[in-house]
Structure formats: structure tokens, C-alpha cells
Amino acid sequence: MSGLILHEFLDKLTSFNSSNATWFGSSLELRLVTADAKRRQVVYEYEVTEDEIFRGYLDSGWLSTVVDNATDPLICAVANNTNTFTTSLTVHTLEPILPGTRLEIVCKLVQFQGRLLQSSAVFRDARKPGLVYATGMHTMLYKETVGNVAAKL
Numbered sequence: 777m778s779g780l781i782l783h784e785f786l787d788k789l790t791s792f793n794s795s796n797a798t799w800f801g802s803s804l805e806l807r808l809v810t811a812d813a814k815r816r817q818v819v820y821e822y823e824v825t826e827d828e829i830f831r832g833y834l835d836s837g838w839l840s841t842v843v844d845n846a847t848d849p850l851i852c853a854v855a856n857n858t859n860t861f862t863t864s865l866t867v868h869t870l871e872p873i874l875p876g877t878r879l880e881i882v883c884k885l886v887q888f889q890g891r892l893l894q895s896s897a898v899f900r901d902a903r904k905p906g907l908v909y910a911t912g913m914h915t916m917l918y919k920e921t922v923g924n925v926a927a928k929l
Contacts, residue, residue: 804845806881816885818850821902824877832872834899834910839867843912847883847895854885855893857918864915871909878902879909891917 806820828838844865852858880902887894897912 804842806842806846809880816850816854816888818846818883820846820881820883822879822881824873824875824879826875829873829875833869834873836867836869839869839899839910839912840865842881842899843867843897843914846881847897847912847914848916850883850885851893851895851914851916854888855918860893860916860918862914862916865912867910867912869910871907873909877909880905891919893918 806822809819809821811818822842824834828835830836844862848860852860878901880900882898882900883895884898885893885895892915894913894915897914898908899910899912901907901909
């Protein structure tokens with residue numbers, strides 16, 4: 777993990793963490809439960825409301841927002857770089873869910889090769905961890921510097 781020790785990882789994660797903010801009209805109040813630098817993993821908790829459910833399943837737009845905002849701090853902390861951009865973000869709803877369900881959102885870095893970083897997110901029942909409601913995958917690239925592309929054309 778680029779020599780980061782746990783408290784440095786937690787400091788970086790906290791500085792990049794944007795999960796308790798309002799994004800596109802939705803308040804994401806994810807509670808950070810654990811952060812494990814050695815496993816490159818963070819776990820959040822969230823209690824589902826009716827607003828996040830569509831036709832009995834977690835809403836795919838809400839899931840996309842959560843995957844983006846829950847995995848981005850992890851990716852930036854591991855890369856030690858905030859100059860990142862998303863190249864792919866996918867979500868899959870798997871099981872029906874009810875309001876009041878306490879989710880455990882497990883985000884794990886699954887690939888760090890060159891400038892490509894990929895993190896998975898598993899939305900599982902906090903009381904029954906074998907019950908997975910949805911999954912997501914977030915792929916990002918990072919640049920060492922951000923230049924003015926238009927000026928170079």
C-alpha cells in the first residue's frame with residue numbers, strides 16, 4: 777500500500793471522504809465502520825429508507841451515487857492522488873429490499889495496476905451478511921498532473 781500505515785490511511789481516507797454530503801439532492805449519510813489499510817477495504821453502514829427503493833429493489837441511480845462516493849475516497853487514499861476520473865461505474869441489483877434494512881457497504885480495492893484503480897462495493901444485510909442486495913464496480917484512472925488540454929491544441 778505504498779508504505780502507508782493504518783493511521784495515515786485513515787487520515788487520508790477521512791480527508792477524501794465525501795460520503796456524508798448532499799449529492800444530486802440525496803443526502804448520503806454513510807457511517808464509516810472500519811478501514812483496513814492492509815486489506816485496502818472500508819466498510820460503511822446505512823439504513824435504507826423508502827426513497828432509495830424502486831420497485832422493491834435498491835434504486836440504481838442511488839446505488840451509482842453511493843458506489844461513486846463510497847469508493848472514491850478509498851481509491852484516492854490508496855493512489856495518494858486526487859487527480860482521478862471515472863472510466864467505468866456499474867451497479868447490479870440482486871435481491872429485493874425493505875425500508876429499515878441496515879446495509880453494510882463493503883468497499884474493497886480489487887485492482888491497482890499502473891494508473892488504473894478498481895474498487896468493488898457489496899451492499900449486504902448487516903444482520904445477515906450472506907444476503908447481498910446489490911453490487912457495484914468503480915474503475916478510475918489518475919494523472920500525475922492536470923494540464924490545460926485546450927491550451928495545448
